[in-house]
Amino acid sequence: MTIIPIRPEHRLPGMEPMNPTWSGEDTRGRTLRDLRISVTDRCNFRCVYCMPKTAFGHDHAFLPRSELLSFEEITRIARLFAARGVKKIRLTGGEPLLRHGIENLIAMLAEIPGLDLTLTTNGSLLAKKAQALKAAGLKRVTVSLDSLDDRVFRAMNDVDFPVERVLEGIEAAAEAGLGPVKINMVVKRGTNDAGIVDLARHFRGTGHIVRFIEYMDVGSKNGWKLDEVLPSEEVVRRIAAEFPLEAIAPDYPGEVAQRWVYEDGSGEIGAISSVTQAFCATCTRVRLSTDGRLYTCLFAEAGHDLRGLLRGKATDLQLDAAIARIWHARRDNYSEIRTAETAGLQKVEMSYIGG
Numbered sequence: 001m002t003i004i005p006i007r008p009e010h011r012l013p014g015m016e017p018m019n020p021t022w023s024g025e026d027t028r029g030r031t032l033r034d035l036r037i038s039v040t041d042r043c044n045f046r047c048v049y050c051m052p053k054t055a056f057g058h059d060h061a062f063l064p065r066s067e068l069l070s071f072e073e074i075t076r077i078a079r080l081f082a083a084r085g086v087k088k089i090r091l092t093g094g095e096p097l098l099r100h101g102i103e104n105l106i107a108m109l110a111e112i113p114g115l116d117l118t119l120t121t122n123g124s125l126l127a128k129k130a131q132a133l134k135a136a137g138l139k140r141v142t143v144s145l146d147s148l149d150d151r152v153f154r155a156m157n158d159v160d161f162p163v164e165r166v167l168e169g170i171e172a173a174a175e176a177g178l179g180p181v182k183i184n185m186v187v188k189r190g191t192n193d194a195g196i197v198d199l200a201r202h203f204r205g206t207g208h209i210v211r212f213i214e215y216m217d218v219g220s221k222n223g224w225k226l227d228e229v230l231p232s233e234e235v236v237r238r239i240a241a242e243f244p245l246e247a248i249a250p251d252y253p254g255e256v257a258q259r260w261v262y263e264d265g266s267g268e269i270g271a272i273s274s275v276t277q278a279f280c281a282t283c284t285r286v287r288l289s290t291d292g293r294l295y296t297c298l299f300a301e302a303g304h305d306l307r308g309l310l311r312g313k314a315t316d317l318q319l320d321a322a323i324a325r326i327w328h329a330r331r332d333n334y335s336e337i338r339t340a341e342t343a344g345l346q347k348v349e350m351s352y353i354g355g
């Protein structure tokens with residue numbers, strides 16, 4: 001285990017005394033590896049499981065521009081995280097392609113050596129932007145797509161957006177060299193689970209990787225109920241009944257998706273089972289909100305204000321010390337302790353910290 005000493009000058013006034021050494025691990029022995037950055041809290045969709053119209057209606061107050069981290073601020077934080085061992089950055093939101101000039105941010109982040117730079121999008125603007133994103137230095141994209149059935153898809157995005165346009169975006173991304181494209185389907189029992197096998201069938205043999213995500217109790221506004229979660233085990237069973245599957249090892253330690261390949265060699269699928277098979281024990285992710293708060297868990301109730309430090313003229317050493325202190329103190333394991341009661345807590349909304 002590498003021990004990185006923390007020097008006294010790393011401490012900020014008012015901080016509790018830090019452990020003099022930082023092992024790179026949090027209180028549960030997990031190493032910092034992935035940073036997700038939300039670049040906007042706005043979205044042109046109103047997915048029922050994420051930004052239901054009842055809570056994100058016309059009168060919803062999104063963050064004013066001055067509250068958003070600038071590209072320079074984001075890049076500065078990203079560099080410090082990379083120096084602390086982050087290997088992968090994912091841009092997310094809200095809908096990240098709505099952030100004006102996102103290609104410029106990508107170009108700035110792409111200059112940080114040794115980073116895997118990716119983005120998650122609803123795909124609505126991808127056909128238009130795929131080439132520019134690739135040219136700016138983006139490596140890959142993940143596209144969310146909950147159904148191939150246009151009627152079901154329009155109902156789930158709740159803005160009547162046609163599935164065809166997302167499919168065009170996926171193809172444009174692959175053509176631009178942003179592959180292998182991952183496709184995320186959030187499975188909500190009784191809403192879109194009838195389309196699981198169709199989605200798997202459609203993308204078999206294309207090189208795209210479909211990942212089935214268990215519906216989660218993110219935030220406090222989506223009215224989550226446990227009986228609307230279809231366990232991944234059942235998802236895999238349904239697909240394997242038509243297309244035999246074989247489990248394969250994770251790509252890297254801490255990968256959240258369990259992976260399967262089709263026995264006939266026609267591709268791969270994944271399952272993200274955060275409700276029925278919690279993976280907190282290997283969770284190496286941290287999330288930066290649109291307005292510069294750091295969240296050590298997707299289900300956190302509060303974040304750490306890095307923007308205050310940035311705009312308060314903190315030095316890189318001071319920012320780095322804050323990052324190290326926050327990670328060192330991290331103890332989150334929400335998915336291991338989830339109950340019907342915890343689901344009702346006032347947790348941060350997903351569109352604000354990104355998925």
Ligand code: SAM
Binds near residue numbers: 095096123144186214
């Ligand atoms: N707007 C982009 C998109 O939809 O891809 C990026 C942000 S979105 C919050 C990131 C991911 O979170 C998407 O794949 C979305 O399907 C997933 N997500 C949102 N709410 C969820 C929930 N309640 N349970 C599981 N996944 C969810």
Ligand code: SF4
Binds near residue numbers: 044045046047094144
């Ligand atoms: Fe928007 Fe993505 Fe949330 Fe859907 S899942 S409402 S596309 S942020």
Ligand code: SF4
Binds near residue numbers: 274280298334335
């Ligand atoms: Fe990580 Fe929190 Fe999810 Fe557990 S619940 S895997 S700690 S983000």
